[in-house]
Amino acid sequence: xxxxxxxSKIKFLKLLDMPEQERQTVLAEIINDPAYIQFAxxxxxxxxxxxxxxxxxxxxxxxxxYTNIFTVKIDTLEDILILHEILVAGEYNIYLNRPxxxxxxxxxxxxxxxxxxxxxxxxxxxxxxxxxETYGRAQRNVALxxxxxxxxxxENIGWGSADRTIEIEVSNERPGVAGIFGYxxxxxxxxxxISKTTINIANADEVLRSAxxxxxxVDPSIQIVAKIDCEGSEYDIIECLCTNGSINLLSSIxxxxxxxxxxxxxxxxxxxxxxxxxxxxxxxxxxxxNAGMIYALQK
Numbered sequence: 027x028x029x030x031x032x033x034s035k036i037k038f039l040k041l042l043d044m045p046e047q048e049r050q051t052v053l054a055e056i057i058n059d060p061a062y063i064q065f066a067x068x069x070x071x072x073x074x075x076x077x078x079x080x081x082x083x084x085x086x087x088x089x090x091x092y093t094n095i096f097t098v099k100i101d102t103l104e105d106i107l108i109l110h111e112i113l114v115a116g117e118y119n120i121y122l123n124r125p126x127x128x129x130x131x132x133x134x135x136x137x138x139x140x141x142x143x144x145x146x147x148x149x150x151x152x153x154x155x156x157x158x159e160t161y162g163r164a165q166r167n168v169a170l171x172x173x174x175x176x177x178x179x180x181e182n183i184g185w186g187s188a189d190r191t192i193e194i195e196v197s198n199e200r201p202g203v204a205g206i207f208g209y210x211x212x213x214x215x216x217x218x219x220i221s222k223t224t225i226n227i228a229n230a231d232e233v234l235r236s237a238x239x240x241x242x243x244v245d246p247s248i249q250i251v252a253k254i255d256c257e258g259s260e261y262d263i264i265e266c267l268c269t270n271g272s273i274n275l276l277s278s279i280x281x282x283x284x285x286x287x288x289x290x291x292x293x294x295x296x297x298x299x300x301x302x303x304x305x306x307x308x309x310x311x312x313x314x315x316n317a318g319m320i321y322a323l324q325k
Contacts, residue, residue, distance in 0.1 A: 028056075028057075028066075028101070028102050028103050028199060029090050029100060029101055029102070032085065032088055034056055035085055035088075035090045036085070037052055037055070037056055038056070038070075039083060039085075039090075040052070041053070041070045042070060042073060042074050042077065046067070049067060049070060050063065050067065053066050053067065062103075062199075065103055066103055068107075069103040069106045069107065072106045072107060072109070072110035072114070073106050073110075075110060075114045076092065076094070076106070076109055076110060076113060076114060079094065079113060079114060080094060081093060081094040081113070082094075091170075092109060094113060095113075095141070095144045096137075096140040096141065096143075096144060096170075096171050096174055097167075097170045097171055098135070098136070098137055098140065098167045098170065099163075099166065099167060099170065101135075101163065102198070102199050102200065102201075103199070104199065104200045104201070104202050104203075105135065105137070107202075108134065108135075108137050108138075108202060109137060112137055112138060112141050113141070117280075117282075117319060118138060118141060118142065118253060118280055120145070120251070120278075120280065121145075122145060122147040122148065122249075122251070123147065124147060124247075124248075124249050124277075125147055125149050125245070125247070125248045125249070126145075126147050126148045126149065126248065126249050126250070126251050126277075127148075127149060127150045127151075127152065127237070127241050127248055127249075127250050127251075128142045128145075128148050128150070128151045128152070128250075128251050128252075128253065129151075129152050129154070129234075129237060129250060129251070129252045129253070130142060130151055130152065130153040130154065130253050131154050131184075131185050131252060131253065131254045131255070131256060131263070132154065132155065132184075132253075132254060132255040132256040132257070132259075133153030133154060133155045133164055133180070134155060134160060134164065134201065134202050134255070135160060135163040135164050135167055135201070136153060136155075136163070136164030136165070136167040136168050136178075136180070137167065138153075138253060138255070139151045139153040139164070139168065139178050139180075140167065140168065140171055140174055140175075140178070142253070143171075143174040143175075143177040143178055144174060148177070149177070149248065150177055150178075150179065151177055151178045151179070152178075152179045152181060152237065153178060153179070153180050153181065154181045154183055154184060154185060154233075155180070155181075155182065155184075156182065156183055156184030156225035156226060156227065157194075157196055157201060157204060157223060157225055158182060158223065158225075159196075159198075159201070159223070160196075160201040160204075161180065161182045163201075164180055165180055168180060182226075183226050183227070183228050183233075184225055184226065184227045184228070184256065184259065185227065185228060185230040185233060185254075185256065185259065185263045186206075186227035186228070186229070186230060186259055186262045186263065186266070187229070187230065187262040187263070187265065187266040188227070188229050188266075189227065189228055189229050189232075190226075190227050191224060191225070191226050191227070192206060192224070192225060192227065193222050193223070193224050193225075194206060194208075194222065194223060194225060195208055195220050195221070195222055196220070196221060196222070196223050197219050197220050197221075198219060198221075199219055202255075202257075203257060204257060205256060205257025205258045205259060205284075206257075206258060206259055206262075207257070207258040207286055227259075229266065230262070230263045230266045230267055230272075231266050231267060231269075231270040231272045234250075234252075234267060234272045234275055234276070235272055235275070237250060238250060238272075238275045249277040249278075250275060250276055250277065251276065251277055251278050251279070251280070252276050252278075252279050252280070252281075253279075253280045253281070254279065254280070254281040254282070255281070255282040257284055258284045258286050258291065260281055260282075260283060260284070260296065261286070261290070261291045261295065261296065264281075264296055264299050264300065265299060268299045268300075268302070268303050273300070273303045273305075274303060274304065274324070276324075277323075277324050278321070278322060278323045278324065279300070279305070279320070279321070279322040280319070280320075280321055281296070281319070281320040281321075281322070282317055282318070282319055282320075283296055283309070283317060283318055283319070283320050284316075284317045285314065285315045285316055285317065292315075293309050293312050293318060293320065294312065296309075296320055297309050297312075297320065300320070300322045304324060304325050305322040305323060305324060305325065306322070306323045306324075306325055307320060307321070307322045307323075308320065308321040308322075
């Protein structure tokens, strides 16, 4: 991983206060792949922004830690991007007036789950992450936050249209862009960073109905909200839930959509499915052939 040794961590932290030209020279010493240098330069800006909102950076027992409203271990440049999306861009900055169980579908390394756990009316977060190594990192990040961690349940499984086991490509440097439609990172990222792994997918309808049943045993008035970020699997998930009627067990949905193809897997497909199921929908960047956000609320 990018921050494998202390020397890399120390050099990278020094970049935060360097002029841009000097940063490029230092990064060339750390990074072997020239195509990754721009991503690293962006990561410096993101990390400066994260520091400016009151976050602290420290090296503890050779781990690079970022602490704000929660603490996480930074292993990759992608970790910085995700932290920035959550804490600076505010992609998941929801305010809930009712007691809630939050289903974090595609929890990655646990940062979103920890963020949701800070919300007052979120009683419990159930995080789902199918990639074993990424799931292990999520567990470690949750364990760093004793108080918040008590609210989080981690499950090493993904959601889909049916129970199945599949093989996918993953990258240690960018685990967040792994999915059933192939590795969606930089096209010119060196291929020896990518490996294959086997993941287990569960039927989304069955998992959601089971979660609702468990919540009802505690208090039927507790709402369930879903955050979905599954690198393309959102199409199978939403179609499965809509077809089986369990979509209405969710009071609201926060979802990152990913453009996969022109005909069946673009954001308008998700908007139509959710609208027909009775949701009011906000969709960002609908004409982009990359990614955007969908916020869906029960009418």
